[in-house]
Amino acid sequence: MRPLPLSLHEVSVEISGTSLIRELCLDVGAGEVVGLLGPNGSGKSTALRCVYRALRPSSGAVFLDGDDFSERHIRETAQQIAALTQDSRAELDFTVEEVVALGRSPHQRGNLRLTARERELCREALRRLDITHLALRSVLTLSGGERQRVLVARALVQEPAVLVLDEPTNHLDVRHQVELLSFLRGCGLTVLVALHDLNLAAAICHRVAVLRAGELVTCGTPAEVLTPDVVREVFGVEVTAVIHPRTGVPQLLYDVPIEDVTTPEGIFR
């Protein structure tokens, strides 16, 4: 599907008196990959939940292709926005095929009946994520990396215009983190992704937005945003910014203070 622009306009979320995000404004262009960064509890997940409609903003609105979707049926939104959520651990042992097929459910009324085109779409998604060999396995038997690829495949067969991912690299080893994120950069969809790893975000995102305590601190290209000042202010960490010698993307080196190293008796601090 053609990627569509996504826009959060003054989105605020308040739950039982606690303000989780305040007047968040963020534009994601069609086909753009935007990373959402910020410490724990800064409101990344809350913002994303408003986009995939697990949460209704207390005020403000989310626009898909210039259109406020809050009055539309949630199924219509799911035809255009796919999400990889944090709670995606299944309880029942569905097979990989069954899970991926559910990606087609927003496009059908009533029970799922895959058409020939949809079956081809599902097979293609399994191939793209390299999980065809897992097709009949129970999702409960998969490793974290395998399961994450299954969920990406499900999101792809949803044929979305926008892909929203909430910390998709959690629990993945380095190889799978790199593979998943470079896949996102190359998938041609509008992508809004919450990430913890600043360097991976700098490497794959067109732009990054930094949240702190529910408010947008800054937004721009990784080079503009991920400066030692911003990182110190938002994350409370000292870093040195460098340019990756081969890819040319900005990267951060953490200035980890090591004090009082006592080696003799083998007792550390």
Add this chain to the structure above:
Amino acid sequence: MRADPLPVPKLRLFAEPEDTDARKVRLTVPLLVLGVVLVLSVIAGISLGPTVVSFGDVLRYLGKAITGGSIRADEETGYSIVWHVRTPRVLLAAVVGAGLSVVGVAVQALVRNALADPFVLGISSGASVGATAVVVFGIFTGLGVLALSTAAFLGALVATVMVYYAARSRMGLTPLRLVLTGVALAYAFQAVMSALVFLSPNGQAAQTVLFWLLGSLGAATWESLPLATIAVVVAVVVLLRRSTVLDVLSMGDETAASLGVDTAALRRWLFVLTAVVTGLLVAVSGSIGFVGLVLPHVVRMMVGSGHRQVLAVTPLAGACFMVWVDLLARTLFAPEELPLGVITALIGVPVFLVVMRRRGYAFGGR
């Protein structure tokens, strides 16, 4: 991503119809087998008991009863046992077994917890308060034999409304709140029931209530069948028509939202459906534990977790199971009857443990 040369299995769901090698999910065989087993079980259930009526006679009496033929005078007793006593009872056993198992599937989807059963929502405890009130105070005596069922159903309804409003929050009916509210209110209802029994001037009350609590079909008549049957059939049909949505719901609320399911609305109607059906079943059979918890799992071990398969197979499996349980209940220590809940636990638990261990079944996740 990376192309490792891994063996590619035959696809099942994603295979083309003309791909004859594909390992299709086949439901026809289990459904046919269970259908035949159910018919045979029902006939066996009617035939066996303190007085054994031969299979041939059972079929002949049933034929006569349905087509309206006449019988010889010396067959009057046999006919009466078959048609007026055992047939409604065995059919009710089948309906209750089917219903409790299907409601078990629905509740497990509703609260997204593999350990849930139809009674976790406190509905049966409410029903037992109603039933106890009949036993102790003799309310609704005007309704005759239906007094217990009516009071139990009203108790279930009251409990349903209380649990619903107590569990409701801004986020709708969240699974954890539902379970906690259900369990908490169940304790309250049980306390009320115990107080009623304790303060009762009627010395027999405790035993009557206990027997009812553990489940019995001894009071089954043709009159108790229609409502329960309609409720169960409607529940099965309605749930089957929404099996994909139940699949989506079991992926988690966040994922369900991202797949376009309005979880709050879905939970509301699932709750109402399960409450009404549970109430009707408890009203005619007492609270028969274990069936609604375990049969869904046994079925999942056989046909996988997809709700389409599970909801198609579970009612038949539950019906067969309950017919045999009821048969054992009234024959093991005849003429005494055991409560059904005792048998379901005594047979079901070991069977379940064996099956679970042998198949390496992931019981509600790892």
